[in-house]
Amino acid sequence: MKLNKLIFGFVLAFNLVAYSQNTPKDVLFTINDKPYFTDEFIRVYKKNIDLVKDESQKELNQYLELFIGYKLKITKAYELGLQDNPKYQGELKGYRTQLSKNYFTDSKVTNELVQEAFTRYQKELKASHILITCDEYAAPADTLKAYNQILEIRNRIEKGEDFATLAAQLSQDPSAKENKGDLGYFSAFRMVYAFESAAFKTPLGSVSKPFRTRFGYHIVKVTDSRPNRGEVSVEHIMILKPATDTPAENEKAANTIQDIYKKIQQGENFESLAKMYSEDKSSAQKGGVLNKFGSGQLSSDEFEDVAFNLTKEHPISEPFKSQFGWHIVKLIEKHSLKSLSEMKSELEDKIGKDDRSRLITASLNEKLRKKYTIKKDLKQYAKIQKTVDDSYYDNKWELPENKTDFSATLLSIQDQKITGEVFLNYLKTQEKTAGKIKPIQKLVENFYTKFESEKINAYYNEHLENEFPEFANVMEEYRDGLLLFDLMEKEIWDKSKNDTIGLKHFYDLNKSKYTWKTRLEITVGSSTDIEMLKKVQKMLKKGKTVDEIKEALNTKDKVNVMINTATQEVGNEFIPKETKEAVGISEISKNGDYYFVSKVTKVIPEGNKTMEECKGKLINDYQQYLEENWVSNLKKDYKINVNQNVFEKIKKQIQQK
Numbered sequence: 001m002k003l004n005k006l007i008f009g010f011v012l013a014f015n016l017v018a019y020s021q022n023t024p025k026d027v028l029f030t031i032n033d034k035p036y037f038t039d040e041f042i043r044v045y046k047k048n049i050d051l052v053k054d055e056s057q058k059e060l061n062q063y064l065e066l067f068i069g070y071k072l073k074i075t076k077a078y079e080l081g082l083q084d085n086p087k088y089q090g091e092l093k094g095y096r097t098q099l100s101k102n103y104f105t106d107s108k109v110t111n112e113l114v115q116e117a118f119t120r121y122q123k124e125l126k127a128s129h130i131l132i133t134c135d136e137y138a139a140p141a142d143t144l145k146a147y148n149q150i151l152e153i154r155n156r157i158e159k160g161e162d163f164a165t166l167a168a169q170l171s172q173d174p175s176a177k178e179n180k181g182d183l184g185y186f187s188a189f190r191m192v193y194a195f196e197s198a199a200f201k202t203p204l205g206s207v208s209k210p211f212r213t214r215f216g217y218h219i220v221k222v223t224d225s226r227p228n229r230g231e232v233s234v235e236h237i238m239i240l241k242p243a244t245d246t247p248a249e250n251e252k253a254a255n256t257i258q259d260i261y262k263k264i265q266q267g268e269n270f271e272s273l274a275k276m277y278s279e280d281k282s283s284a285q286k287g288g289v290l291n292k293f294g295s296g297q298l299s300s301d302e303f304e305d306v307a308f309n310l311t312k313e314h315p316i317s318e319p320f321k322s323q324f325g326w327h328i329v330k331l332i333e334k335h336s337l338k339s340l341s342e343m344k345s346e347l348e349d350k351i352g353k354d355d356r357s358r359l360i361t362a363s364l365n366e367k368l369r370k371k372y373t374i375k376k377d378l379k380q381y382a383k384i385q386k387t388v389d390d391s392y393y394d395n396k397w398e399l400p401e402n403k404t405d406f407s408a409t410l411l412s413i414q415d416q417k418i419t420g421e422v423f424l425n426y427l428k429t430q431e432k433t434a435g436k437i438k439p440i441q442k443l444v445e446n447f448y449t450k451f452e453s454e455k456i457n458a459y460y461n462e463h464l465e466n467e468f469p470e471f472a473n474v475m476e477e478y479r480d481g482l483l484l485f486d487l488m489e490k491e492i493w494d495k496s497k498n499d500t501i502g503l504k505h506f507y508d509l510n511k512s513k514y515t516w517k518t519r520l521e522i523t524v525g526s527s528t529d530i531e532m533l534k535k536v537q538k539m540l541k542k543g544k545t546v547d548e549i550k551e552a553l554n555t556k557d558k559v560n561v562m563i564n565t566a567t568q569e570v571g572n573e574f575i576p577k578e579t580k581e582a583v584g585i586s587e588i589s590k591n592g593d594y595y596f597v598s599k600v601t602k603v604i605p606e607g608n609k610t611m612e613e614c615k616g617k618l619i620n621d622y623q624q625y626l627e628e629n630w631v632s633n634l635k636k637d638y639k640i641n642v643n644q645n646v647f648e649k650i651k652k653q654i655q656q657k
Contacts, residue, residue, distance in 0.1 A: 030640070032638050038646060042650060042654065073487055074480050074484060076491075077486065077487040083483060092479060096475060100471075103464055103471065104460075113359065115340070117347050121188050125185065126183075127202075127221060128163060128167060128183060131171050132172055133215060134212070146216055150217040150218070154207060154209070157221075163207065164181060164182070185226070186199075187228055192213050192214065193356050198211045198218070202222045205223070230334065232333070233290070233333045234310070234330060235332060237257070237274045237278040238283075238288075238325055239326045240325040241253065241325040241326075256326075257328065260273055261328055262558055264328065269592075270288070275287055279325070302322045303329070307331070369456065373413075374411070374413055384420050384427075385441060387424070388443075388444050390440055392427075392434055395432055399428055403421050407420070418455055427447055502622070503619070510621070511608050516608075518570045518604065518605055518606050519604040520570065522568065522579065522598050522599065524565075524575070526563070527561045527595055532560045532561050536563065536597055546563050579598050581600075582603060583600050
């Protein structure tokens with residue numbers, strides 16, 4: 001509901017682009033003497049025109065009214081101080097952090113990594129490994145010991161010993177004793193980058209040379225390779241997992257999917273059954289058709305595996321259960337992998353979350369170091385380094401008592417000065433992550449390099465608005481969008497929820513808008529066998545219940561009829577078209593492959609809906625009513641002046657184009 005209420009405001013907010021000071025512009029209107037200019041209005045109108053569905057809003061006079069209304073709301077938000085709300089500040093900060101990620105990249109390195117990942121995506125490898133653990137910052141002696149261990153194991157394999165046996169005996173991967181090092185099939189992004197690279201560079205049937213990851217030293221043996229399975233299109237019939245998770249309810253759902261499966265085996269049309277019985281409402285009316293998907297795109301591995309295992313010769317699955325309910329799946333088509341251009345955005349996103357991103361970060365850091373003037377005071381650094389001793393490894397190191405001795409500049413980045421005290425405090429925060437780098441001077445140097453890189457990146461981040469005008473524009477847009485959301489919540493949405501008296505009064509004044517059509521309490525039976533429907537018709541005339549009819553006509557092995565009872569408005573798809581609006585039993589009718597018969601037990605005439613029955617639409621309408629009145633009052637509270645001559649000029653300008 002909130003999204004619908006904000007659609008125009010957010011469309012405006014996310015397309016307001018800051019204009020250049022050199023662009024010719026006139027004042028279109030003022031709010032309390034604050035000017036708003038023609039170039040902004042024209043730009044917003046052109047950007048939004050294709051997104052606005054209400055044709056009246058495309059008319060320039062109406063659009064100007066909406067634009068002024070939007071600016072009034074933002075003005076009111078600032079007047080109320082909503083920009084100082086900690087929640088708002090937090091959301092804005094979070095968005096800036098997310099948006100800034102787009103500027104912490106190197107396109108050349110990124111494109112190379114995208115191409116590499118795409119190439120690897122073309123296949124899935126099956127591999128086994130042996131691991132000898134080794135801390136990432138282990139001492140040289142410990143590192144050499146781990147390396148020699150893995151090298152010795154590889155030599156034994158090269159001389160003929162069995163990889164799987166040695167994995168079970170010697171690998172320090174906890175799962176190796178059970179799986180003998182077997183990792184199954186994987187493609188790009190399933191393993192840490194160093195491991196993935198080693199596996200994809202190892203020929204089929206071969207054992208790699210030792211290589212290191214953050215877990216230690218590995219050797220990997222590639223045992224199989226197969227093409228990536230790509231994507232698949234299917235249609236399905238679903239019976240949802242019952243809301244009440246009891247054995248009885250689960251059995252009822254399971255029996256329903258089995259009954260539908262029997263009807264498929266009897267030759268009934270899959271798409272028709274999906275339309276009639278599938279409880280996945282988003283796909284049911286399309287005959288159960290789903291959007292095509294690839295491995296890992298759905299929330300159910302069971303569903304994916306069943307779908308990918310279907311073939312043209314065996315296109316329909318048996319009923320199976322997922323965490324969402326029960327399914328029957330039918331294959332439509334299998335699709336090969338996407339092209340590079342189609343996968344590019346997805347791959348870039350995955351690279352940003354992967355170890356590969358370190359390569360991009362390193363490249364960016366190198367560019368920033370060349371871009372900025374960066375100076376390190378060697379005397380100040382040496383002075384700091386002398387204060388750190390081996391107690392640091394035991395988390396017992398204390399900061400120098402006289403910090404003013406370190407108040408001089410240690411690091412300068414352009415015009416920014418960073419004191420030695422800042423680095424000392426940084427060292428203290430990193431003490432628990434000291435690791436095993438020795439001697440202590442080397443550890444301090446390692447932390448300084450990290451500290452310097454972080455400060456360079458922070459400086460770059462803080463100045464993004466100055467360096468990239470488009471970044472500044474988007475941040476301004478989002479800032480106003482968030483304010484508008486908070487304002488609407490405060491002034492409209494919360495009021496509409498809590499003002500029960502006002503809502504009741506609005507309902508009483510507008511009852512005629514919330515009505516039921518004529519409704520029928522009806523039982524509907526269906527089957528592809530007309531003789532079965534004749535039996536249903538006779539039993540309905542005798543007053544038999546739904547359960548009695550099912551028990552009499554359906555068997556354990558065959559579902560002859562489907563029969564259900566509901567209360568629905570006339571015109572609902574549940575009600576057969578030939579059903580009369582009168583109590584009684586209908587004649588048998590046919591629609592497609594199915595025969596229908598119905599029994600109407602009650603006709604409920606047209607009438608007003610109760611407040612509870614129309615609550616969703618009622619609240620939505622009440623919100624719209626409140627907003628319209630609120631904006632009208634805002635126009636009275638603020639002094640608005642529209643320069644009509646300027647507006648007429650830009651109307652001609654827009655209409656000519």
